[in-house]
Amino acid sequence: MYLYIRPKVESHRDWEKIWFGVMLVIVVIFVAWSYVSVISGDTATYRYGLPLASGVPKPLPNGTVVIYMEGVQWAWVPMNATEIIYSPNGTQMNISVTANVISYVNGYPYIKVLPHQPVEMILYSNNVVHAFYLRLPHGPQNVNVVPGIDSYSFFFAPSTVGNYTFHCAEYCGVGHSYMYGYLEVM
Amino acid sequence: MAKLYPKSALGISLLYTAGGLAWLAAMGIAAMWFRTILLSPHVNVKAGYAIAPLYYFLVTFHGQAAMMIIVEDVALSVFAYSLYKSGMGTIHNKILTAAFWLINVPMIIEFIGGPSTGWYMYPPLSLQLGSWIYFGTFAPSLAEKLIGLAYFMMFVNAVGVIIGSITMFLDAYKTRPKEGKIPVFAAYGMAFGGALLFVTEFALAAAELWYVLYFWASVPVNPLTWVVLFWFWGHPVVYYAPFTIFGGLYYLIPKFAGRPLFSEKWARYNIILLFTFSMLxxxxxxxxxxxxxxxxxxxxxxxxxxxxxxxxxxxxxxLTIATGKGYQWKNPVGLASLVALIGFILAGLQALILPINPLNVIVHNTYYVVGHFHLMIWTIIIVGYVSILLDMLTSKMNGATLTSLSSGMVSGGIIMWTIGAFLLGYTMSYAGYEGLIRRWVAYPVRFVPYMDAMTFFAIIMGASFVMYGLPVLFTLLGVKTSLFWQTAGLSGVSNASIPGGSSPSPTMASQDHNTMKNTIKEINSKTTDASKKDKSLLN
Incomplete structure (x- = not known):
């Protein structure tokens, strides 16, 4: 019985084609996963919002706190907070909750929400580019805010009570690192 | 009469090297300075605001010197050297020298203005007078003219890059081999040290000119359009140096692996792939x-x-290394090439998550990204460049070999440098994953241990840079070269550059057989081995 052994020198030339094939498969898997995550909305930032509110749930869930937040040099300024409540017949009521939700501690904004409460931040800037960055246990929010364009960040408050800090993540001048505030889950 | 401009590709290469190294020293000092500032988390807000302008100026200077000057110097230097090594050359040396000055000098005026815009100078922050520590202190009407001038000088720098890269590309084309293909090293030089520069640098030039027009002619700037235009240069620029250096590795690694490149065909196909997709x-x-x-x-x-x-x-x-005859990693040039390759793999792995939309958001604008690109710079660019530079200096020293002192300094320095780089790069990336945002002069106190560790690792890198940098610097300046080079019997070998880059590096010569006769014998035997291999491959 003869056993055909391919010459070694010839066979190892195929590694590049194999590499290219394997890489192509990996690229397809990564891209498909990325697209499916974006389309189905089950990933952190894309879940709701970026960009231009394309993924924000419509209508907003019952109990959502909508906060208009302005980025200035150098502070986050939550302007007002509204809670969306639906009556049994489906009518949407916008209840102002600014006094309950927004306060300041040592000059830094302090936003109080309940566990699991849906939150929508409508972010805008009157001067330079900022970015809203909030690291939550179930995924971060990381959204750039370009002057003249509203950006949206929608998330559910963490299930456990605690204090979370949101920051500016895009360099916006000398006070960039002091541009932060708190999200308190009560 | 003083030598006004270099007359050869090697001279042009050394000129651009000198520019790159001078700016590297300056930006390195800036890095050490702001790393010292970062030892404090600046919990005290007043202290933080007081130090912030200096910190952000240093960060901006560090980034702009790197991205707008050093990277271009390195790419053009390696490109010129690839021509020298491939039996090609530069013709318009006066224009290339003029381009060198345009690239390296005008931005000094911009730096005098005290920019604290960050290297990617997003609008409208970079259009605010307050972002310019010095120029911004003048009366607004004058300040606007001065800041316009600063951006104009940046525009001149970009024009210098375009002139330099087009000229060198055309010279390379004119001096291409009459028969056969352009050697891989020079082909990578032409693609990534030449064409990629002049195709993408126009975007930067346009973005800078837009800023000039804003200040001098009140033309409005749209932030979103500007950033898209900027990054069309801002991303490819990170490839100028490493992909040109790839060509150098394709040339050097086979020498130390003792076999021809595993697949030259794929190395050439890859030029098309990398060139096209780097712009997409x-x-x-x-x-x-x-x-x-x-x-x-x-x-x-x-x-x-x-x-x-x-x-x-x-x-x-x-595969070239794996299927070779035992890689000569004990040789400093061989070691540096190998480290550059390993570093590229380890830094590349960090990047894999970045283009995936759902994962990018976790680390966008954090130290994760800073760790990734610095590790890339420290290995494939700096160590890879050192390997090519040592080969280049061997040519400058007429084929002398490194002494045991300089071999030890270079090899030891590179090993220590790389260990420091991995520790620092990965610490940065982990801190970023934990939520440490870029460009914070003040940061939450829980990151203090990370910052302390980073500074410690940076000191290791600084010390090792001196170790391997001294032989290089002394050789470039022509000071005490006898300490670092021994010339016995090897003079002239490296000048015998062979098209195709198949001549072994003289630095490979074993010190035990350090005679002209033995070296030539060694070269001949290696060439014969290589041809045998080629023959068997063809069969």
């Missing part, structure tokens, strides 16, 4: 920006295909 990936810097989903979806596959192309380079060189 730029929007991945804007994944958290309010841009259409379609645009950001498009750059996920383009970036990953680009990564696959880079991986192909790694495979090609890795």
């Amino acid at each position: 990936a730029w929007v991945h810097h804007l994944q958290t920006w309010p841009l259409p989903v379609v645009l950001r979806a498009f750059i996920t596959p383009t970036t990953l295909i680009l990564a696959a192309g880079s991986g192909l380079t790694v495979l090609n060189l890795g």
Whole structure:
């Protein structure tokens, strides 16, 4: 019985084609996963919002706190907070909750929400580019805010009570690192 | 009469090297300075605001010197050297020297203005007078003219890059081999040290000119359009140096592996892939920006295909080493080439998550990204460049070999440097994953241990840089070269550059057989071995 052994020198030339094939498969898997995550909305930032509110749930869930937040040099300024409540017949009521939700501690904004409460931040800037960055246990929010364009960040408050800090993540001048505030889950 | 400009490709290469190294020293000092500032988390807000302008100026200077001057100097230097090594050359040396000065000098005026804009100078922050520590202190009407001048000087720098890269590319084309293909080293030089520069640098020049027109002619700037234009240069620029250096590795690694390149055909195919896709990936810097989903979806596959192309380079060189006759890693040039390759793999792995939309958001604008690109710079650019530079200096020293002192300093320095780089790069990236945002002069106190560790690792790198940098610097300046080089019997070998880059590096010569006769014998035997191998491959 003869056993055909391919010459070694010839066979190892195929590694590049194999590499290219394997890489192509990996690229397809990564891209498909990325697209499916974006389309189905089950990933952190894309879940709701970026960009231009394309993924924000419509209508907003019952109990959502909508906060208009302005980025200035150098502070986050939550302007007002509204809670969306639906009556049994489906009518949407916008209840102002600014006094309950927004306060300041040592000059830094302090936003109080309940566990699991849906939150929508409508972010805008009157001067330079900022970015809203909030690291939550179930995924971060990381959204750039370009002057003249509203950006949206929608998330559910963490299930456990605690204090979370949101920051500016895009360099916006000398006070960039002091541009932060708190999200308190009560 | 003083030598006004170099008359050869090697001279041009050394000129650009000198420019790159001078700016590297300056930006390195800036890095050490702001790393010292970062030892304090600046919990005291008043202290933080007081130090912030200096900190942000240093960060801006560090980034702009790197991205707008050093990277171009390095790419053009390696490009010129690839021509020298491939039996090609430069013709318009006066123009190339003029371009050198345009690249390296005008931005000094910009730096005098005290920019604290960050290297990617996003609008409208960079249009605010307050972002200019010195120029911004003048009366607004004058300040606007001065800041316009600063951006004009940046524009001149970009024009210098365009002139230099087009000229060198055309010279390379004119001096190409009459028969056969352009050697791989020079082909990479032409693509990534030449064409990629003059194709993409126009975007930067346009973005800078737009700023000039804003200040001098009140032309409005649209932030979103400007950043998209900027990154069309801002992403490819990170490839100018490493991909040109790839060519150098394709040339050097086979020498130390004792066999021809595993697949020259794929190395050439890869030029097309890397060249095309390096210009299709730029929007991945804007994944958290309010841009259409379609645009950001498009750059996920383009970036990953680009990564696959880079991986192909790694495979090609890795297989060259694996199937060679025992890699000569004890040789400083061989070691540096190997470290550059390993570093490229380890830094490349960090990048794999970045183009994936759902994962990018976790680390966007954090130290994760800073760790990734610094590790890339410290290994494939700096160590890879050192390997080519040592080969270049061997040519300058007429084929002398490194003494045991300089071999030890270079090898020891590079090993220590690389250990420091990995520790620092990965610490940065982990801190970023934990939530440490870029460009914070003040940061939450829980990151103090990370910052302390980073500074410690940076000191290791600083010390090792001196170790391997001294022999290089002394040789470039022509000071005490007898300490670092021994010339016995080797003079002239490296000048015998052979098209195709098949001549072994003289630094490979074993010190035990350090005679002209033995070296030539060694070269001949290696060439014969290589031809035998080629023959068997052809069969």
